[in-house]
Amino acid sequence: MENLGLLKLQLLYYGIRAGEGLPSPLANPFGLVHLVLPDKTPVSVHRNDNGRESPFTLKKDGARFHLDIADRECVPVKWTPPLTCYQKKTSSGLPVADILTVHGDFIAVHPSHACRFGQSGLSCRYCGSSKELSQHPPFTPRDLVEAVQIVLKEKRCDLVALSSGRVDTDDGGVEKLAMWVAEIRKHLNVLISLDLVPPASNDWIDQTYAMGVDAVYYDTDFFNPNDEPKKDFEKHKTRQLEALEYAGKIFPTGAVLSHLVVGLEPLEETKKSIDLLIDRGVVPVLTYFPPYDGSSLRARWTATPEAIVPLYAHLYERLVRTHINPQWVQQYDVVLTPLEGRFFSEQSARYHLKLKHFYETGFGRALRFGLAGLRRHLRVREVPRG
Amino acid sequence: MKIKIDTRPLWIVLLSRWWRFPVYVLLGYFLYRSYGLTPPTGLTIEGFRALMVFLTCLILWVFHLLPLPITGLFALVAPPLMGVMSVKQAFTFFGSEPVFFILGVFILAAALLKSGLSTRLALRLLRSSAKSPKRLILQVMFASALLSFIMSEHAVAAMMFPLVVIITQALQFQPQGGSYGRILFLAMAWGCVVGGIATMLGGGRVPLAVGILQESGFGTITFLEWSRAVFPIVLVLFAFCYVLLTRYYPIDVDSVEEADKTLAEQVAKLGRPLLEEHFLGLLLVGAVLGWMFLGHRIGMATISILAVVLLFMFRVVSWEDLQENVEWGIILMYGGAIGISSILNSTGAGLWLAHTYVVPHLHSPWILIAVLSLATILLTEAMSNSAVVAVLLPIGMSVAKSFGLDPKVTVFAVGTASGLAYALPMSTPSVALAYSSGYLRLKEVVVPAAIMVAVSYGALLLTAKFWWPLLGIRI
Numbered sequence: 119m120e121n122l123g124l125l126k127l128q129l130l131y132y133g134i135r136a137g138e139g140l141p142s143p144l145a146n147p148f149g150l151v152h153l154v155l156p157d158k159t160p161v162s163v164h165r166n167d168n169g170r171e172s173p174f175t176l177k178k179d180g181a182r183f184h185l186d187i188a189d190r191e192c193v194p195v196k197w198t199p200p201l202t203c204y205q206k207k208t209s210s211g212l213p214v215a216d217i218l219t220v221h222g223d224f225i226a227v228h229p230s231h232a233c234r235f236g237q238s239g240l241s242c243r244y245c246g247s248s249k250e251l252s253q254h255p256p257f258t259p260r261d262l263v264e265a266v267q268i269v270l271k272e273k274r275c276d277l278v279a280l281s282s283g284r285v286d287t288d289d290g291g292v293e294k295l296a297m298w299v300a301e302i303r304k305h306l307n308v309l310i311s312l313d314l315v316p317p318a319s320n321d322w323i324d325q326t327y328a329m330g331v332d333a334v335y336y337d338t339d340f341f342n343p344n345d346e347p348k349k350d351f352e353k354h355k356t357r358q359l360e361a362l363e364y365a366g367k368i369f370p371t372g373a374v375l376s377h378l379v380v381g382l383e384p385l386e387e388t389k390k391s392i393d394l395l396i397d398r399g400v401v402p403v404l405t406y407f408p409p410y411d412g413s414s415l416r417a418r419w420t421a422t423p424e425a426i427v428p429l430y431a432h433l434y435e436r437l438v439r440t441h442i443n444p445q446w447v448q449q450y451d452v453v454l455t456p457l458e459g460r461f462f463s464e465q466s467a468r469y470h471l472k473l474k475h476f477y478e479t480g481f482g483r484a485l486r487f488g489l490a491g492l493r494r495h496l497r498v499r500e501v502p503r504g
Numbered sequence: 505m506k507i508k509i510d511t512r513p514l515w516i517v518l519l520s521r522w523w524r525f526p527v528y529v530l531l532g533y534f535l536y537r538s539y540g541l542t543p544p545t546g547l548t549i550e551g552f553r554a555l556m557v558f559l560t561c562l563i564l565w566v567f568h569l570l571p572l573p574i575t576g577l578f579a580l581v582a583p584p585l586m587g588v589m590s591v592k593q594a595f596t597f598f599g600s601e602p603v604f605f606i607l608g609v610f611i612l613a614a615a616l617l618k619s620g621l622s623t624r625l626a627l628r629l630l631r632s633s634a635k636s637p638k639r640l641i642l643q644v645m646f647a648s649a650l651l652s653f654i655m656s657e658h659a660v661a662a663m664m665f666p667l668v669v670i671i672t673q674a675l676q677f678q679p680q681g682g683s684y685g686r687i688l689f690l691a692m693a694w695g696c697v698v699g700g701i702a703t704m705l706g707g708g709r710v711p712l713a714v715g716i717l718q719e720s721g722f723g724t725i726t727f728l729e730w731s732r733a734v735f736p737i738v739l740v741l742f743a744f745c746y747v748l749l750t751r752y753y754p755i756d757v758d759s760v761e762e763a764d765k766t767l768a769e770q771v772a773k774l775g776r777p778l779l780e781e782h783f784l785g786l787l788l789v790g791a792v793l794g795w796m797f798l799g800h801r802i803g804m805a806t807i808s809i810l811a812v813v814l815l816f817m818f819r820v821v822s823w824e825d826l827q828e829n830v831e832w833g834i835i836l837m838y839g840g841a842i843g844i845s846s847i848l849n850s851t852g853a854g855l856w857l858a859h860t861y862v863v864p865h866l867h868s869p870w871i872l873i874a875v876l877s878l879a880t881i882l883l884t885e886a887m888s889n890s891a892v893v894a895v896l897l898p899i900g901m902s903v904a905k906s907f908g909l910d911p912k913v914t915v916f917a918v919g920t921a922s923g924l925a926y927a928l929p930m931s932t933p934s935v936a937l938a939y940s941s942g943y944l945r946l947k948e949v950v951v952p953a954a955i956m957v958a959v960s961y962g963a964l965l966l967t968a969k970f971w972w973p974l975l976g977i978r979i
Binding site: 321324325327328367368493496497498499500501502503 | 505506507508509510511514517518521
């Protein structure tokens with residue numbers, strides 16, 4: 119395989135077929151198989167059981183695993199067994215799998231209900247939520263802390279990502295997540311990121327950082343496929359950009375991120391959005407979640423892995439030029455991370471890779487956590503109103 | 505409170521937040537090094553070390569490197585650590601009479617505030633002001649000054665502030681909208697400042713100064729002696745302040761009838777005085793008379809603590825009320841300040857310092873008083889007035905002794921001058937409160953404040969020259 123980046127994209131697009139004699143269970147409770155490609159590149163890939171013909175077959179040869187590509191090529195991979203902790207239960211009797219999903223080095227949580235995608239009836243590849251999950255009894259911050267503690271006993275994770283879901287309130291979802299953040303901060307030494315909507319006022323961004331959040335993913339939409347009146351959309355877009363720019367000044371460099379879904383809009387529009395975000399100090403994370411067959415979005419889907427490669431190259435090169443730190447998205451195994459865009463670029467990634475490897479050491483991790491706390495301690499102040 | 509994120513470059517934030525740490529380390533190293541050094545000729549080893557502790561505290565107080573009470577505590581533990589005195593001896597300074605006198609005074613002031621008696625008195629003094637805007641200014645000043653005779657000026661300002669706000673709202677003023685609102689807030693603040701020097705109850709600085717004098721073995725000053733010595737200054741400054749405020753700023757209102765109506769409503773809201781208020785009023789009169797006529801015989805602290813005990817016997821206040829309203833920290837600061845001054849005197853360090861560095865540059869006792877007063881007035885604009893007393897008085901007393909002067913003179917000079925702060929928000933809480941109204945801007949206050957400083961300085965020197973000798977205080 120010539121390019122590991124392209125391989126990861128293709129795996130995300132096609133999924134894999136399972137060969138003979140593979141261990142069971144092969145996938146986690148959400149149907150994802152965890153693999154590590156060469157160059158320590160993690161990927162979580164769905165089993166191709168839904169009709170799309172995948173050229174990739176996971177095979178086992180003795181103790182080793184490899185990917186067989188259309189019977190022509192072999193790529194050695196590491197298979198990571200699904201975490202056993204998903205089956206474990208918190209003291210209130212909830213299974214861990216009903217509370218969180220682990221992706222590489224971070225833990226994704228939808229505290230209140232299933233995400234929009236999950237509610238549509240299909241299992242969400244990002245947060246693991248589903249219609250079934252949303253019917254489970256709701257869990258409490260205490261349950262979440264216990265579940266994370268159970269995960270941490272089995273696997274090292276650096277970051278807990280909480281998602282507010284789609285909200286229409288002025289705070290962008292911050293208030294709803296405050297008690298969850300407080301509980302995690304109180305009991306666990308991890309970094310915290312929130313998935314939010316850009317809030318109506320910048321005070322909420324200050325509040326978000328001050329309450330102990332290390333990174334934020336803002337839900338943005340800069341492309342208007344004429345669904346909304348132009349004037350309203352422009353107003354909405356201007357506010358989004360203002361909020362992102364402000365957040366870029368409040369959070370550490372690279373810690374303000376935004377998902378851009380690749381393939382649902384013309385690629386040229388996605389490229390424009392990348393530039394808009396990077397110009398404001400925001401790291402775009404290109405999510406390439408090809409819709410399942412049967413999904414209503416399937417018809418709008420146009421992007422093949424080969425077609426989107428220039429987007430990743432552009433993203434990586436712009437990040438390097440603007441000195442924005444891409445380290446906040448390290449081990450994201452369901453997307454091709456901005457740093458993995460290096461596979462499509464001539465620009466050297468030596469510095470960023472060294473930093474990444476340093477953060478993976480015990481000392482680097484402790485230093486990273488310590489510096490994040492120190493930065494907050496120094497920057498957050500309480501001042502009288504008015 | 506509101507959250508604010510400091511977005512300046514991190515190194516600037518780091519420096520602004522943590523610049524104190526290197527200074528602490530340097531001060532620690534300075535003390536450690538000085539422990540092993542040989543003292544200069546004429547100074548004992550204890551004196552030398554006491555001087556080093558004093559210098560360290562001086563830096564901590566002047567630059568506000570630690571909260572004042574914490575430096576006070578440090579001033580208590582550092583001398584035993586440096587081998588200047590025993591631990592037992594050091595902690596006895598907290599048991600000194602002036603510390604308990606001021607504790608009692610603070611508790612009585614808190615009771616006045618809590619019971620609402622002070623507000624009732626203030627409203628009584630402010631009523632019937634409908635006749636003219638000038639009269640209202642006079643009444644605000646008078647109420648502030650008069651109440652500062654019996655309560656800490658800080659507490660009076662805190663109590664008067666909402667009343668002045670009510671007046672300005674009734675007159676429909678807006679901050680920065682005209683000059684009358686500004687005059688009212690300045691009348692409140694400067695009334696408190698001028699009234700605060702009249703008695704020993706106007707703030708902690710005078711009891712602190714007297715405490716330092718007493719613990720250094722130079723006798724004491726009674727309640728009546730103090731008020732007699734400074735009263736001419738109070739009268740002159742009160743009159744001048746009124747003239748200055750009404751002449752310097754234009755009075756841009758014709759009638760203040762609305763304010764009077766609002767004040768009448770406030771009085772009506774209070775209703776009849778409660779039994780507790782009557783009792784408290786009587787108790788306060790009794791205490792003041794006691795301080796005036798019995799203080800020198802049975803002790804100032806005895807009277808104030810007795811008054812506090814009576815306060816509790818008749819359940820006028822609860823302990824919870826006091827916990828909120830008493831400045832406990834200042835009491836800690838006073839213990840330390842009195843201790844360090846006493847050590848400077850007992851080890852001879854103060855005298856050595858005066859002889860070596862100060863006396864050769866001063867040619868007469870008059871210059872000492874003039875320089876000491878000026879330094880106090882200028883420093884008190886930027887520093888806590890108690891810290892100024894703690895820093896300047898021990899040296900001032902030693903220099904006075906070198907000139908053969910009664911050290912009490914320096915207590916009168918420093919104690920009075922340390923209360924005369926007019927311009928800057930950090931000078932005294934009453935001025936800070938006036939600024940917090942939004943009606944004052946420094947550039948509009950600085951000229952009249954400078955005039956007040958100059959007149960205060962002149963009035964102090966003239967009183968020292970012509971009035972004090974009549975009372976037997978000779979320079």
